[in-house]
Amino acid sequence: MNGSPSESEIVLAALQDYTESDNPSAFLALNSGNRYFHAEGIPGVIVYREAGRYLVQFAGPFAAPGDRGKLLNAFVAFAVERDREVVAVQIQAADAPDYLAGGFTVNQMGASFAVDLTRFSLRGTAFMQLRNKISRAHRTGLVVREAPLEDWYERVQALDAAWLGTKGEGAKPLEFLVGQYGDRHQSLRRLFVAAIGDRLMGYITYSPVYGAHQGWLHDLTRRQPDAPPGTMEAINRAAIDTFIAEGVHWLHFGFTPFTELERLPRFGDYSRAFHQFMRYLWQHGEAVYPAQTQLAYKQKWAPSHITGEYIGFQHGASIPALVAIFRACNAV
Amino acid sequence: MSPAPNKMIEEVNVSNAEIEALSERLAECFGDCAAAPDDRAAGATADQVLAELEQLLRRSYDAGASS
Numbered sequence: 385m386n387g388s389p390s391e392s393e394i395v396l397a398a399l400q401d402y403t404e405s406d407n408p409s410a411f412l413a414l415n416s417g418n419r420y421f422h423a424e425g426i427p428g429v430i431v432y433r434e435a436g437r438y439l440v441q442f443a444g445p446f447a448a449p450g451d452r453g454k455l456l457n458a459f460v461a462f463a464v465e466r467d468r469e470v471v472a473v474q475i476q477a478a479d480a481p482d483y484l485a486g487g488f489t490v491n492q493m494g495a496s497f498a499v500d501l502t503r504f505s506l507r508g509t510a511f512m513q514l515r516n517k518i519s520r521a522h523r524t525g526l527v528v529r530e531a532p533l534e535d536w537y538e539r540v541q542a543l544d545a546a547w548l549g550t551k552g553e554g555a556k557p558l559e560f561l562v563g564q565y566g567d568r569h570q571s572l573r574r575l576f577v578a579a580i581g582d583r584l585m586g587y588i589t590y591s592p593v594y595g596a597h598q599g600w601l602h603d604l605t606r607r608q609p610d611a612p613p614g615t616m617e618a619i620n621r622a623a624i625d626t627f628i629a630e631g632v633h634w635l636h637f638g639f640t641p642f643t644e645l646e647r648l649p650r651f652g653d654y655s656r657a658f659h660q661f662m663r664y665l666w667q668h669g670e671a672v673y674p675a676q677t678q679l680a681y682k683q684k685w686a687p688s689h690i691t692g693e694y695i696g697f698q699h700g701a702s703i704p705a706l707v708a709i710f711r712a713c714n715a716v
Numbered sequence: 717m718s719p720a721p722n723k724m725i726e727e728v729n730v731s732n733a734e735i736e737a738l739s740e741r742l743a744e745c746f747g748d749c750a751a752a753p754d755d756r757a758a759g760a761t762a763d764q765v766l767a768e769l770e771q772l773l774r775r776s777y778d779a780g781a782s783s
Contacts, residue, residue, distance in 0.1 A: 436755070656777070657742075657769035664739035672746065703742065703766060704759030707749040716750035 392568060395420055398429045398446040403595025405452075405478045406691075407443045408496050408636040409561070411591040411601060414569050417559055418442065423458035426451050430459045433560055438708035439463045441472035441696075442560065444479030453482040460486060460698065471705040472696035473712075474561065474639055480651040483696040490651045491658045493695040494675070495644035497637040497687035498597060501628050504635075504685075506621065514684050518621050521578075521614030526585060528578045528622040533570055536577055539584040540565070540606075547606045559714045561639065563591055563603035574600065576623045578615050584608070586615040590623060597689065599634030600627060617684065624685075637682040639693050642666035642675040648692035655701030673715070731776040738769040 389397070392414060399410045413431040421430040428447025432439045439462075445455040463470045473493065475483060480490045506515055533540070548555055565573065574590040586607030590600040600623075607615050627635060642665045650659070665672055697705050710716045745762035749755040 655766070655770060656773040657738075657766045660735060660769060660773060661739060661742050661766070664736075664743065668743065672743075701766060701770075702759070703745050703762035704749050704755050707746060707755065707759075710750065 391420055395429050395431070395446075396569065400594050402428060402446045402448060404449050405444050405476045406595050406597060407474065407476050408498060408593050408597065408601055408691075409474055409638050410443060410446070410594065411569075411572075412561060412563060413442060413446065414567070415560065415564050416567055421455075421459050421462060423455055426455045426458060428452070428455050430455060432459075433712040434468070435708040435711040436704075437468055438705060438712075439466075439468045439470050440560075440708050440712040441470055442474060444472070444475045444482065452479070453485055456482050456486055463698070469705070470696075470698040471702075471708055473693075473709045475694045475696050477649055477651075477692055477694070479696075480694060484652045486698075488696040488698055489653070489655055489700050490694050490696050491654045491662070491701055492645060492648055492650060492692050493662060494639055494641035494693045495648060496639045496691050496693055497682045498599070498689040498691075499624075499635045499637070499685050499687050500689060501599070501624065501632055501635055503688070504624065504628070510686065514617060517614035518618045519614075521612045521618045524612040525580045526578050526612060526615060526618055527580070528576060528619050530623070530626060531575055531577045533565055533573075533575050536575070536584060536587070537566065540575075540577075540587060543584050543587065543606055543608060546608055550609045556714045560712045562713075563589055563601075565589055565604060573603070574623075576619045576626075578607075578611075578619045580612075585611040586619055588616065588619045588623065593634065593636050597634045597636070599632050599636060601636045601638055603638070616681070620685070634689070635685075637685070637687060640675050640678050640682065641673050641693075642669060643679050644690055644692070648690070651694070655697075658695075658701035658706075661703075672710075731772060734772055735769065735776075738765060738772065741765050742769065 399413055418431050428445055428451055430445050431442045445452040447455045460470055483490050572592055576588050578586045589604040591603045593599050593601050642662050645663055742765055745765055748758040749762055752758045
């Protein structure tokens, strides 16, 4: 019998142990389809996917602060051996120095948002519209509960098919930078469902967030095309109530690209042109990614903790490298 | 001696129009790269546009900084 930990278990341990970068989306490192790079003598792991001539790294290296630069350098050498170029997405501010030291150009790509549940309440005029929307949803007969996936799996799958059908012909489900369910790590996730009778109308999965801002990540979000308005808000409200009762500190809403480009830190000799292009995509890039729509939902909850999400280019800012990220996500 | 204020405004306005035009071209380039199975040619064009925009932005910044 093999008593060695599986690679997945090794990666999970790394996410839980190496949290200094404070990446709220780190749990997505466990997504199936990801590959893992390890270097002899350097504890830790780098998570990546191959997209054409690029190795698209997810997050910074999951390693101790003193090892991150070494692991990154080893990964770059690995890429060079294979005639590949590294582009890193969703690296955090704390990761930036290692990338700059490695000759990367680091640019902001967007931001992540989180709510401090210890200070959160839906009372007051600021949330009146949201409360009313949730109330109207419940008046349709909508009931929200936390549920084990196994009890709802077939209905979740059927809903996913219906939801994907609304995205247009040939639409593909996104990968890499979005959550999954039903894998070996399902026991670490939480599922909240909204139903009218037995009919599933929507669901939200929550993935664990480790480290200084420990809590839950509002992850996969899907609903029926004919779900009552306010369904998702009702689900998240129920989840928030549960988390607050449990003493959870943070609810993370994760990464939205092209957002918060004016007031978060910039690093080194970043590309002004790429930064401007991110601004342009915020204004005009709905077809590339519906950032404004996504942000509008997150802002309903008045997130107070906003952190930069960065992209690292091995050989300077590059549009094909950006496209490689979208390819890795199955978005193009 | 710094440029006269009207000339500076004119330069900035021209620059903003150029910035917008180059940004639109970058969006087109993004689409071309995404559509190409091998995006080396499209990628080279895209990165040339990016370089052009970079030059313009740094020139605009320098012009503003010298006022």
